Amino acid sequence: MSGFQNKIRQIAKDTDKYLHQYFKKQDAKSYLLKPMKYGLFSGGKGFRSKIIVDTGKIFNIDYNLLKALSAAVECVHSYSLIHDDLPCMDDDDIRRGKLSTHKKFGESTAILSGNSLLTLAFEILSDKKLKLKNKIKTELIYSLAICSGHSAMAGGQYLDLNFEHKKVNKLQLIEMQNKKTGKLFSFCCSSSAIIKEKKLSIKKDLSQIGLQIGLLYQISDDLIDVRGNSNKAGKPTKRDITRGKATLINLLGYNNSLEFAYSLKNKITNKIKKYGTKSRDLLESLEYIIHREV
Numbered sequence: 001m002s003g004f005q006n007k008i009r010q011i012a013k014d015t016d017k018y019l020h021q022y023f024k025k026q027d028a029k030s031y032l033l034k035p036m037k038y039g040l041f042s043g044g045k046g047f048r049s050k051i052i053v054d055t056g057k058i059f060n061i062d063y064n065l066l067k068a069l070s071a072a073v074e075c076v077h078s079y080s081l082i083h084d085d086l087p088c089m090d091d092d093d094i095r096r097g098k099l100s101t102h103k104k105f106g107e108s109t110a111i112l113s114g115n116s117l118l119t120l121a122f123e124i125l126s127d128k129k130l131k132l133k134n135k136i137k138t139e140l141i142y143s144l145a146i147c148s149g150h151s152a153m154a155g156g157q158y159l160d161l162n163f164e165h166k167k168v169n170k171l172q173l174i175e176m177q178n179k180k181t182g183k184l185f186s187f188c189c190s191s192s193a194i195i196k197e198k199k200l201s202i203k204k205d206l207s208q209i210g211l212q213i214g215l216l217y218q219i220s221d222d223l224i225d226v227r228g229n230s231n232k233a234g235k236p237t238k239r240d241i242t243r244g245k246a247t248l249i250n251l252l253g254y255n256n257s258l259e260f261a262y263s264l265k266n267k268i269t270n271k272i273k274k275y276g277t278k279s280r281d282l283l284e285s286l287e288y289i290i291h292r293e294v
Helices: 002-023 033-040 047-058 063-084 101-105 107-126 134-148 153-162 170-195 200-227 248-252 254-275 277-291
Strands: none
Touching: 002 033, 002 047, 002 063, 002 277, 033 063, 033 101, 033 107, 047 063, 047 170, 047 200, 047 277, 063 107, 063 134, 063 153, 063 170, 101 107, 107 134, 134 153, 134 170, 153 170, 170 200, 170 248, 200 248, 200 254, 200 277, 248 254, 254 277
16 A cells, blocks of 8 residues: 555645645634634645546546645535534543644634634635636535535534434434535535536436545445554544444444445445546555555
8 A cells, every 4th residue: 555655645745735835814803713724734644635636537627727726625524623623512631642623723713713613614715816717616615515514514513412322323323424524525526527517427426426425435434443553543542432422334234334435345346437447546546445444
C-alpha cells in the first residue's frame, strides 16, 4: 500500500495548499480564522479528496478543478467533525491526536467555526475563478447542500444520537450510516459526472456507488473502534460500546460485520469495473478501506 499512501498524501497536500491559498483571500481580521484552520488542517487523511480525484480520472477532469471540489468537501467534512466532537454530541476531547476544537477554543467558538467552514465550502464552489458554467456550479452547490443537510449528514447525526442505548435493526442502522457518512461520499463520486454533464442515470449510479463506499468506510471505522489502536487511530477507541452507540458491529458481532463488509466491497467492485481501466485508482481506494488500520 506504499504507492497508495504516497498518492493519498500528495492529494491531501495539494488540497491543503489550495485551501491555504484560499484562506489568504479571507478577511484577515476575522476572529474565527484561527479555530477554522485548527479544525481543518488537523492531519486528516484526505480520503474523500482521494475519491474525488479517483472518480475525476474516469472522466478526464482537470486536476486543478478536482482540487477545488476536494477543498469544498474537506471543509464540509471538517465542519461535521468539529460539531461531532461537541459535548452535546459525541463529547470527544481528542481528534486526530490533538485536542478537539471545542477543547482548544471553547464550545461556542467551535460551533461558529464549524458553521463557517460549511459556508466556506459553498463559497469555494461559487467562486468566479472556478472555470465552470453557472449551471454546473449551481448543480454542484445544490448537490453538496443536499448531502450536508437535514436529510443527509445532519439527519444521520440526529439518528446516531437518537439511537444510543436503543435496540435498532439492521435497516435502521444502514439508513443512519448512509446519511451520516455515505451521502458526502455520494457527492465525491457524482460530482465529476455533474461537471461533465453526464446523463442522470450515470449521476445516480455514481451517487449510489459513493453511498456504498461511505457505508463500507463507516463499517471499517466501527471495526477499528472495536479492535484498533488508540495511538494509530488518533482518538480513543472502544468508545462506541461504552457510549451505547448503535453500530452494525454491536448488532451483528465483529465477524459477521466483517463478512458483511467484504460482501459489500465485492458488490461495489463489480459496479466500479463497468467504468473500465480508468477506474483502477477507485478500486485501489476500495481495497484500502477494507484493509485499513486507522
